[in-house]
Amino acid sequence: MKKSPILITLALVVFAIFPLVVKDQYYMHIAILILYYALVSQAWNILSGYSGQFSFGHAAFFGTGAYTSSILFTKLGMSPWIGLIIGAVIAAVIGLFIGYLSFRFKLRGVFFSLGTLAFAEILRIIIQNFDVFNKTLGVLIPYKPDPLMFQFSSRTTYYYIILIFAIAVTALVYYISRSKLGYNLVAIRENEDAAQSLGVNTYKNKMIAIAISASLTAIGGTFYAQYMLFIEPATTFSNDVSINILLPAIIGGAGTVLGPIVGSLIIIPIGELTTTWFGNFVGVNLMAYGVILILVMLYLPEGIVGWFQNKFGKKKSAKKNKDSSISGGEEVGTLKN
C-alpha cells in the first residue's frame, strides 16, 4: 500500500501527457470513452458499490443530465456549462425522490434494483411523450465550437475536461471512503439492521449517497451530449445505458476507489480491440467480449481491484481484507432478504 502514491502519480502523469504523445484520433476517442465510463461508473460506485444499494437504473440520472443541458441550450440558448449544474441539481432531486420512495418504505436488495429500473423507464416514456423534449426525435446540438458553449473543435480539449472530471470524482470517492459517511455506507452494505442498531441513520446516509451519485452521473450525461452532439431517448434512458454504467465498476471492483477506473481501462479497450481483431466476422467481437466478461465474473467475482487487495494486501491489512471477504457473502444475504 505504501507504493500506491508513486503508482498513482505515475498514472496521472501518463494520463496528462497522453494527448501530447498520441495524436491518433482513434486512440484519443477510446481514451475519452475510458475516462467517461470511469466517471459515470465511479458515480454509480458511490451508491451501489459503497452502500450496496444496487441500482439498475442510473440511465435515469444520466439522461436527466444529458437532456437538461441540451434542452436548455437548444431552446433557450443557455450555456451547457450552466446546464451541467442545473442538470446535476435536477438529477439529485430525482435521486432523492427515488430514494424517498424506496428507502422510506424499506425497499432493499433486488426490489430496490427493480425500482430504479422502473424509474428510468418511466422517465424515458415521459420524455418520449412531451413536445418540449422533442418526443422520440431526440435533440441535435448544432456544431459550433465555442468553449463557453462546451464545444471544442479539438478532441484533446474534450480529453482534458473528462480527465479533470474523472480525477475530481475519484478524489471525492477517495475522500468519502475515508470519511464518516463512507464508513456508514459500508456498514449499511454489510448489515443494514446492525448498522441501524449501532446508531447509524441509515435512511439519511442512503439519501446522501443517492443524491451525490445521481448528480455526478448527470454530469457524465451532459458531457456525453456535448461530445456526441446528438441525444435521443433510446441512447440516454435505455437499460443498455444503465448496464454500461455499472459494468466497469463491477469488473474493476465495486466498493473500491480504483475499481471503476481499472474496470473501464480494461473493458473499453477490449471492446474496441475485439472489433479490430474480429471485424471481419460479424458478432465474433461481441462473443469474445462476452467470454472475457464471463471469465472475469467467474474467477474474479470481487472485481480486479478487489482480487488484488485480497491477494496482496493480506499481511499489511489483514483486518481490512477480512472485512471485504465478508462483504461478498453478506451481499448474497441481503439479496436473499
Place this chain on the structure above:
Amino acid sequence: MKKIVFFMLATLLILTGCTGKAQSGEENIVKIGALHPLSGGLANEGQEMRDAARLAVKEVNEAGGIKSLGGAKVELIEADHEGAPEKGMSEIQRLDREKVVGVIGAYSSGVTLPATQEAERAGIPFVVDIATVEEVTERGFKYTFRVQPPASMMAENFLEYFDVLNEMSETPLETVVLVHEDSVFGTSIASLIEKGASDHQIDVLDNIPHAATAADISSTINKINRLKPDAVIATTYLRDGTLLVNGLNQSNFQPKVIIGVANGAFSNTAFINDETDINQHIMDVNYSINPQSELALEVSQKYEDQFNKHMGPNAAYSYTATKVLIDAVERAGSTDRAKIQEALSETNLTEHILPQDTIVFDESGQNANAQAVLNQIINGETKVIYPDEYKNADPVLPTK
C-alpha cells in the same frame, strides 16, 4: 479449470494472428467503407444492406475495376455500429485509419448523425443510404450526401398520392387515422403528415402512437373502430404492422383502404408472401426499385441469386449509394477525398435502379430527385401503381 482458461486465451491469440495476416495485399486497391448495424436489434436490415454493397462492389470489380485509376479493384471494408452512436463514431475513425476514400451507411438516424459529423471532421465523403431524419442534410456539411428521400419527402409524396387516389376513385376518402410506431422513424413521418393534412382537405381524426415492441395493439384497433375513418395510414415495422392489419381484419369495422407510409411491414417479403389472407389491396407509399427499369430487375435478380433473399428497398438504396460513391471515384480519377467530395457534388447518374430522374445532389447534399412511389399488394405481389411512368399495374381502388 485453469487449463480451460489458458486454452481459450490461446485460441483467442491464434485467431488474432490469423486475422492480422490478411491485411497485406496488392497495391492497386481502392477501399470504401460500409457502416451498418451488423449485430444487435437491427442486424437483419444491416446485413441485407451490407450484402447489397457487396454486390455493387463485385459488379464493379468484375467489369474491370476503376478505369480512371488503371483498373484498380474496389475493396469493401465492413464496419458494424451495433446501433450505438459512440460505436458509430469509433468505427468512422477505424475506417479513416484503413484509409477508405468514402463511406456509405448507416441506417439508424441516431448513429448517422454523429457518424456523419465525425466523417465531416475527418474529411471523409459519406453517402447516406438510409436515414430518415431531416437534420442529416441540414447541418451545412460538405461531406455528407443522402440518396434516400427524407421523412418530409415521404409525407409530401403521401399527401400528393392521396389526392390522386381521391381523383381516381368514386368514393371519396375524407377522414383518416394515423397509426405509427413511436420511435423517431414513425413519429417524424406521422407528425409531418398531420401538419400538411389540412392543406389537402384531409381530416385527421387521431394520431395514435404505439411501441414497435408492443405485444398487443388492440387499444389502437378499438379507437379505429370507434372513429370509423375512411382510411388508416400506418407507419410501422413488420411485427406491429402485421398485428394492426390482422386486428383490423378481425374487428367489426373495415376502413376503405389501409395505406402505409415507408411501412416496414407492407414492403417486407415476409408480409407480402405469407399474409396473403389479409394483405390484399393494401397500399404503401415507399421507396423501392424502379420496376420499369431493365437494369433494376437484373440487379434484383442477381441479388436474389447470390444471397437467396428478395432485394428490399433498404438493399436497393445501399446498392445505389455504393454505386454513387464508386462513380464519384471514377470521375475524380483519384483517391484524394477532397476530389471525391467534389466529384460527388457534381454527381449526375442516369444509370440507376431507383424510380426517379437522374441522381443529382442539391447544395445540402440531398438527392434532389428522390421520391417515393405508391405500391399496392395485388394477389400476393407488390406492384407500383403510381406515378404512371414507373407503374407496372393498375390500382385497385377502394370500393367498400
